[in-house]
Amino acid sequence: xxxxxxxxxxxxxxxxxxxxxxxxxxxxxxxxxxxxxxxxxxxxxxxxxxxxxxxxxxxxxxxxxxxxxxxxxxxxxxxxxxxxxxxxxxxxxxxxxxxxxxxxxxxxxxxxxxxxxxx
Numbered sequence: 001x002x003x004x005x006x007x008x009x010x011x012x013x014x015x016x017x018x019x020x021x022x023x024x025x026x027x028x029x030x031x032x033x034x035x036x037x038x039x040x041x042x043x044x045x046x047x048x049x050x051x052x053x054x055x056x057x058x059x060x061x062x063x064x065x066x067x068x069x070x071x072x073x074x075x076x077x078x079x080x081x082x083x084x085x086x087x088x089x090x091x092x093x094x095x096x097x098x099x100x101x102x103x104x105x106x107x108x109x110x111x112x113x114x115x116x117x118x119x
Contacts, residue, residue, distance in 0.1 A: 070095055
């Protein structure tokens, strides 16, 4: 797993730090972005195996960011992660690989990552 790179995109610093610490314990290499624009710049410069993307962010929201990511790399694995379950029904979110409700308990996120990456 040491070569698997994951980008965490969330405007909440405490969530970025929590996910980073939890996923690094699993052996993943983690990079962070605080918004969609920053995420797109990082994706253009360096490939990631997976992007964990918040939906509710100021400026470019997660759905817009997801669409832009897919323009850069249509095969990019993306997990949408939001505290708001209603986005799961949004057709725009269906181009993601998975949808995880944001929680301090990261077990669902970890198992979803393993499932997508077959790690």
